[in-house]
Amino acid sequence: MFPEGTASIPDEEWQDVFALNLFSAVRVTNAVLSALRASKAASVVNISSTAATLPFGPTAHYGAAKAALDAYSRTLAVDLAASGIRVNVVTPGPIATPSADELRKNFPGISADDWLEYLPLGRIGAPQDIAEVVALLVSARGAWLTGVTYRVDGGMTAR
Template sequence: MTSYENGSVTRELAGRRALVTGGTRGIGAAVVRRLLDAGAQVLTTARSATGTAPQGAAFVQADVSTRAGAEALASAAGEVLGGVVDIVVHNAGGARPHEGVLAIADEDWQDALDLNFLASVRLDSLLVPGMRERRSGSIVHVSSAAVLTPVGPFLHYTAAKAALENYSRGLAQELAPSGIRVNTVTPGRVATPGGEATREQWARLNAAPGQVNADDTPPLGRDGRPDDIAQAVSFLVSDRASWLTGTSLVVDGGEFSRG
C-alpha cells in the first residue's frame, strides 16, 4: 500500500527487487537510496570496487560495457535477488570530451557505444525473459539532455544516448503486451563529481562559443541535484506511472525549453 509522509511517497515499492547500474555515486547512488526508501530490495554495481554502495543495498563489481560483464551481473542478480528482477535502472554511462568530432578515435566511439547504449541492450536481453514470464516489470534508461543539442566534442556520447532513447521507445512497444514498461529519464545539468570533472575537461578544451556554456545556469536558478533525477526514476518504476511507457521524461530545470 502506498502512503504519504511530508509530501513524499513511502514504501510503495515494498516487495519489489531492483537492479541499478552505476549506483555508487552521483545520480545512481541517489536512485539506489530512493528505491530503498520506497521499500525495494536493491542490488547495484559499478566498474570499480572502490566505490561505496548506499547502506542497505547489495553490491557486485561488474563492467557492464562488456557482454561478459553483463552476463556476470545478470547471474549475480539472480542469486542476490532470488531469481526475480522487477525493476532495472540503467544508469552507468559517461565519456570524456575531445577537441572535435574528427578527434574522436574509433576506440572512443566503440567505448561510448558499449557503455552508454549496448550495456543496456545486453542486460535487457538477459533480464527481460524473466519479466515476460511474470508479465510484469519496469525498465528505466538514464539518458542525457545533451542529445537535444549535440556538439562535436561529445558527439560519441550524445550519439550513443540518442540511440539509447530510440531503442527504449522501440523496446517499450514490443514489451507493452507483456505488461513490461520501458521509459527514459533525460537529465539536464546535474551537480555530480562526474559532471564536474567533465565540465572541467570541457573548459580545458576551450569549447567554441555557442556550443556549451559551463556557467549557464538553468532557468529554475540552480543545477540539478542527484535526487531530482532519482525522484523521476522512482516515479516511473512505481504504480503511479502504470500507464506510462515509451516516454522520455526530461528533467532539466528548463534548460532545454528556452528555444
C-alpha cells in the same frame, strides 16, 4: 570553441562510448527479459542525457549513443507492451556528481556560471531530482506511462 570537434574523436572512442551507453542497456535488458516477462508490474528505465538532443563537438559520440538509447527504448516500449512491461527514459541535464562536476570544471570554453545561464531553474540538478522521476516511473503511479522520454534538466532544453 572546439576546433577539431567530431573529427578528432578516434574510432575506438566511438566504440567504447556506444558499448557503455547503448549496448550495455541492450545486453542487460536482454539478460533479464524472462524475469521481466514473469513480473506482474515490470518497468525498465534507461538513463539518457540532454546530449542526445543538444550534441556538440568532442562529445558528439556520447550524444549519438544516448540518442540511439532513446530510439532503442521507444522501440522496446512498443515491443514489450503486450507483455505488460513498461519502458521509459529519463534524460538528466547537468547533475551535481563528483565526475560530472570535474567534467564541467574542465570543459573548454564554458565556466561554472555559464552552465547556470542555460538552466532556467538556476541550479545544477541533484541526483535526487533524477531519482524522484525514476521512482515515479517504476511505481504503480506510473502504470500508464511507457515509451516516453522525461527530461529532468531544470528547463535547459526548453530554451
